[in-house]
Amino acid sequence: MDVTLLGTGAPAGLPRPDCPCAACATALGQDARAATAVLVDGTLLLDLTPGAAFAAARAGHSLGGVRQVLLSHPHDGPAVEVPAGLPQPGRVPDGRELALLTGHRVRAVAMDAPGTGYAVTGPDGQSLLYLPPGGAPAGLEEGGKESYDMVLADVVERPDALARLRAVGAVGPTTDVVAVHLDHDVPPGAELRRRLAAAGARAVPDGTTLAVGAYEDVPDVPRRTLVLGGARSGKSVEAERRLEAFPQVLYVATGGSRNGDTEWASRVATHRERRPGSWRTAETCDLVPLLKDDGPALLIDCLSLWLTDAMDSVGAWDDAEWADGGERELRARVRELTEAVRATRRTVVAVSNEVGSGIVPATASGRRYRDELGRLNAAFAAECEQVLLVVAGQALVLRG
Numbered sequence: 001m002d003v004t005l006l007g008t009g010a011p012a013g014l015p016r017p018d019c020p021c022a023a024c025a026t027a028l029g030q031d032a033r034a035a036t037a038v039l040v041d042g043t044l045l046l047d048l049t050p051g052a053a054f055a056a057a058r059a060g061h062s063l064g065g066v067r068q069v070l071l072s073h074p075h076d077g078p079a080v081e082v083p084a085g086l087p088q089p090g091r092v093p094d095g096r097e098l099a100l101l102t103g104h105r106v107r108a109v110a111m112d113a114p115g116t117g118y119a120v121t122g123p124d125g126q127s128l129l130y131l132p133p134g135g136a137p138a139g140l141e142e143g144g145k146e147s148y149d150m151v152l153a154d155v156v157e158r159p160d161a162l163a164r165l166r167a168v169g170a171v172g173p174t175t176d177v178v179a180v181h182l183d184h185d186v187p188p189g190a191e192l193r194r195r196l197a198a199a200g201a202r203a204v205p206d207g208t209t210l211a212v213g214a215y216e217d218v219p220d221v222p223r224r225t226l227v228l229g230g231a232r233s234g235k236s237v238e239a240e241r242r243l244e245a246f247p248q249v250l251y252v253a254t255g256g257s258r259n260g261d262t263e264w265a266s267r268v269a270t271h272r273e274r275r276p277g278s279w280r281t282a283e284t285c286d287l288v289p290l291l292k293d294d295g296p297a298l299l300i301d302c303l304s305l306w307l308t309d310a311m312d313s314v315g316a317w318d319d320a321e322w323a324d325g326g327e328r329e330l331r332a333r334v335r336e337l338t339e340a341v342r343a344t345r346r347t348v349v350a351v352s353n354e355v356g357s358g359i360v361p362a363t364a365s366g367r368r369y370r371d372e373l374g375r376l377n378a379a380f381a382a383e384c385e386q387v388l389l390v391v392a393g394q395a396l397v398l399r400g
Contacts, residue, residue: 001104001122001212003040003150006055008206009033010133010183011076023184030205031188036180038130038152040120043102045069045086046130053083059207068100072132073115091116111135119148126213128152129170133181136161140168147172149213155179155201156186159244160276162199167247176216177201194397197221199245222386222400223347228354228377229390236301238390239351240275246347248296249279252287254305285309291340291348303352307369307376310334316372317365334376341383352377354389 007013014033015024027033035049039056042065049055056063069082069089082088092098092108094116099105103123108116115132122128127146131137131153151171153161156179165171179201186192196202200221204210225242229235243249279299282290285306290298300306314329315321341348356374361367381387386400 001041001120001124001126001128002209003038003128003152003212004056004059004061004209005152005178005180005204005206006037006039006052006059007034007049008036008180008182008203010181011035011073012183014182014184014188016184019184021184023187027184027188033182033206036133036152038180039063039066040104040128041102041122043067044100044104044106044120046118046120047072048080048082048086048089050080055207059209061209067102068098068106070106070118071116072118072130073135092118110138112138122212126150128212129165130180131158131161134158136164137170140164140170146170147175149174150176150178150210152178152180154181155196155199155245156182156192159199159241160278162201162245163247163276163278166245174215176210176212176214178210179203194395195241198242201245221347222384224341224344224384225349225386225388225400226377226381226384227349227351227388227390227395228381228398229351230354230357233390234393234395235351235353235390237393238388238395239299239301239349242349243297243299243347244276246297247278249276250290250296250298251275251279251281252290252298252300253281253283254285254287254300254302254309255283288336288340291337291344291346293346295346297347297349300348300350303350303376303380304373306337307373311369311372316368319364322368330372334372334379338379338383341380350380350384352380 013035015027034055036047037049037052038046039061042061045066048069053063063083063086066086069087071089071091094108094110097105097107105121107119109119111117111132113135115135117131117137120128126149129148129151133154134157136158148170155162162171177200179196182203186195192203198221227235227239310330310333314326316326316330355370361370387398389396389398
């Protein structure tokens with residue numbers, strides 16, 4: 001089964017008409033995208049968009065053989081003119097299945113937002129799932145469907161849709177996940193590719209024809225990642241974004257609740273509101289047992305607070321205790337942590353503050369903390385496949 005992506009953009013296209021934003025200004029050439037429409041084996045058209053016939057011609061195809069046109073979402077604006085010879089577009093009720101004369105079977109999948117998803121099975125048995133913009137499947141049951149060979153979805157806006165599909169086994173290691181309905185939320189080009197790769201997905205230019213079931217060398221999601229950055233740089237947002245498409249995540253908060261600290265409580269509440277509801281939270285600095293155990297992906301936020309707790313425990317703030325075994329004990333704790341990171345089989349994303357580039361702390365204890373955090377970051381980074389530095393909300397890849 002072959003699919004031709006006549007467009008891969010949001011319903012308004014990319015760039016959006018009359019939009020002055022930076023993403024739209026740079027969406028040129030292959031990064032420009034018409035509204036998403038998908039031609040399946042030349043016989044089934046998913047979403048009819050303006051200029052679909054011309055888009056098909058540019059891709060070397062014709063709409064003359066199309067026998068069914070299905071719409072996945074409400075279309076704003078004026079009605080799209082149906083090219084001569086095409087059947088009238090329609091929506092299929094949720095759960096209903098169509099059997100086309102061409103041997104394709106199409107099942108309408110219920111969404112949690114306005115729109116309809118379509119599961120298409122070709123005559124050769126290969127399967128495709130196409131989701132509408134801003135939608136994720138509703139009412140999924142574990143074991144209810146074997147892995148799809150390909151998924152076309154709004155990965156940027158709804159990474160949780162992938163998480164849901166992975167949780168029930170509908171998206172597996174060999175599923176080719178292709179992002180569609182791409183809008184101006186992410187700058188096109190390298191940044192878009194980086195974000196999608198973190199979710200195990202990819203994007204292709206308009207007009208691309210893909211073979212469903214063909215192997216695609218999509219970059220593996222790094223198993224161990226360290227995200228560094230200064231205060232309010234966006235490092236926690238970046239770390240959370242990297243795991244939004246995972247079916248299960250354990251968020252490890254190393255800062256505790258700090259009873260009575262209203263500013264800290266506000267920061268904690270902001271983080272919780274931003275995280276998917278399916279994530280679990282553990283408030284602990286005992287990281288080694290978690291790294292040694294099997295389980296879902298870990299998001300550790302952050303190593304800076306872990307170090308504060310460790311230095312408290314060894315008496316690092318007192319010069320005499322530091323000299324009388326405290327330094328040696330801290331080195332052992334850091335070594336135990338990094339050895340656990342090296343041996344872990346879990347997916348781990350850790351956050352830490354990047355320090356040492358600004359004002360030198362005025363106190364000896366402040367300078368000691370700065371130095372030890374620099375050593376910890378370097379040791380932890382040495383055990384990671386990918387290391388990122390976040391500056392002003394922009395992630396710079398240092399490794400991986």
